Amino acid sequence: MKVIWEFFFCLTPSMLLFSVAMLYRSKWICRLVEEGTRKLTQGIWIIICSLLKLLQPSVLYATGDQDAKIKLIYKPTALANYVIQNCKALAYAPLAEWPKADPHLQFFFNFIWPIEEDAQGHCGITFTRDHLLIQDGGIVALDWAVRIKDQDAQAKREYYPGERAPGCHTSTPPIIILIPNALGKITQNLLSLCGLALQQGFYPVVFHRRGYGGCPLATPRYQEFGDPSDLVQAVLYIQSRHPSSVLFAVSEGSGSGLLLSYLGERGSSSYLVAAACISPVFHGQQFFETPFPKLYHEAALYYRKLQLSRYATALSSVMDIKEIFSCRSLQDMEKSMFCSVRLLDISQKDTLDQGMELRPIQTNWAGYWERNEPLRDADEIAVPVLCLCSTDDPLLPSASTLPISIFQNSPYFFLALTSQGSHCGFLQQDPLNNASWSHEAVLEYFQVVTEFFTVEERKCFMEGFVGWDIAQGIRHKTGTMAHRRRRPTMLRRERPVLGSQRQLSSHSRLVTFEEQETFTWNRSYTR
Structure with missing residues (x-):
């Protein structure tokens, strides 16, 4: 046994x-x-x-499988109806499941996870840089994504009959201006967007503010949160260099403060055909005053001080560097840099021509945001803007603070609100598709808007042609030429004058630019 x-x-x-x-x-x-x-x-x-004190009540239980439906908020117009009917990406978002969908993991790998300092070696993208000399003597940088090293990835894929082929593989491809976040950090997703845009036939260019992204700080002046003066000259230069290409713009995170400010200031005179904001900051003051997870806050504060330390000696004449480096919050740092003592704006040429010296002026926190709030001129925006937001964004205030009334009343604003996506993440579940859903939606949106304007221009031309023919009657066979001469006025863009250019090296050059603007443009396609 x-x-x-x-x-x-x-x-x-x-x-x-x-x-x-x-x-x-x-x-x-x-x-x-x-x-x-x-x-x-x-x-x-x-x-x-x-x-780690990362969780917020709104995202505590948002890390599981979520409904992939998208909540669209917009004012019904001809343009909006066309976009909703033809933009398939806005109908359904195949977003990832947990753990790939976790908002903190997405944020970490996009913003905190380090990437190679040489962006040309990341994602196989080759960049070439232009340095643009601004009117006040400052310098901004434009990084042009010229090619993908992996030729197989760059090759055009096959499309099924009737399927929209994104982009435009022509000699004059559409240009996408990419605006990084307010810290100027190049993220994983921004480089991925460059790669996807190249594959689909777009020509991406990354705009770097003065002092950011390796761009030298030629003047003791940083760009304020919502000051679009440098971007205005950069867009004019890009349009002058590529007058036959249509222009689009995409902002990431807090970079939307610059893009929305530009669109509001330029109004109907913008050279852009359409724009998109991924996880945008609509209220700048609220963004700085609302606390977000301490880990992210400390990382952003350290990164900004690290950038500022590079020019500490030069900025000491106009800023209290010791006070700035002793700040314990981004809000205090923003106040110390722009709300204590600053130089008189050099753009006031009348004062300079009179031989008067620059003098320090005082400003306060409220006054700073009066001229830097992204939506301060929202009523003047006349370019279709797609905004992609997520309710589980760990960095921005809750979705209840979104300016819903703007999307309901303005014919140019579209809001796509998802239940997950983190901050500028929107990763997809498909392991074979590394592209973010937001990137695919933005590129398809640009294509659909371009198609709509093309159809409307053709329709306006045909209506004008027929109307003139009826009014005159068919009297002479030569009337056709008169009809062609009397075609309705279309989109007219007068090219600004481009100054001389100096070649610095084979990969970087400095361009002097003088703005001479007589451009007017009234668009009426949002009936």
């Missing part, structure tokens, strides 16, 4: 392993184990986030 029990105990491990192996052959057992492991890992991650 003792021998029998010993034999049984010897076989127990083997029998146990055999039983487990048989159970794993059952699909429902595999799903049960997989789901249990997933839930256990998710619970551990929630505890870790709680210890």
